[in-house]
Amino acid sequence: MSVTDRITVITRSRERLEDVTYVVNEAIQRSGAQEGICHLFVPHTTAGIIVNENADPDVLRDILEKLNDLVPASGSYHHAEGNAHAHIKASLVGQSLTLPVAGGKLALGQWQGVFLAEFDGPRDRTLVITVIPASEAHEESVPEEYRRGA
Numbered sequence: 001m002s003v004t005d006r007i008t009v010i011t012r013s014r015e016r017l018e019d020v021t022y023v024v025n026e027a028i029q030r031s032g033a034q035e036g037i038c039h040l041f042v043p044h045t046t047a048g049i050i051v052n053e054n055a056d057p058d059v060l061r062d063i064l065e066k067l068n069d070l071v072p073a074s075g076s077y078h079h080a081e082g083n084a085h086a087h088i089k090a091s092l093v094g095q096s097l098t099l100p101v102a103g104g105k106l107a108l109g110q111w112q113g114v115f116l117a118e119f120d121g122p123r124d125r126t127l128v129i130t131v132i133p134a135s136e137a138h139e140e141s142v143p144e145e146y147r148r149g150a
């Protein structure tokens with residue numbers, strides 16, 4: 001059975017990459033899954049989610065600064081709310097990730113972390129975490145008569 005968790009992530013500034021690796025791993029632990037898939041979804045239009053380096057914080061600064069170069073806050077935008085740049089950046093980075101789970105946690109590379117990308121904060125954001133254990137995927141792929149006979 002897959003398990004879905006909705007957690008609140010408090011973003012601490014207008015634009016920020018909040019490391020959510022730890023809270024995602026906690027949700028995987030609560031699910032009990034050892035191997036499988038973790039799907040992450042951010043149900044917002046001015047925030048997204050990415051995987052990138054968790055070692056040198058300058059990488060995160062560079063990502064935010066370069067996104068600002070690409071999509072400046074002021075420009076000839078139509079959206080009257082004044083946060084068109086935040087919507088565009090959110091679409092550039094995307095709102096979901098599908099990641100492997102191994103050993104009861106995210107199977108990330110050595111220097112990787114998962115970051116909720118805030119472009120119009122600070123706010124309380126929701127992160128939807130769905131964990132799909134590998135054993136379930138396997139059982140459902142086997143026809144029921146074979147499972148009963150086993």
Ligand code: ZN
Pocket residue numbers: 079081082083084087
């Ligand atoms: Zn808006």
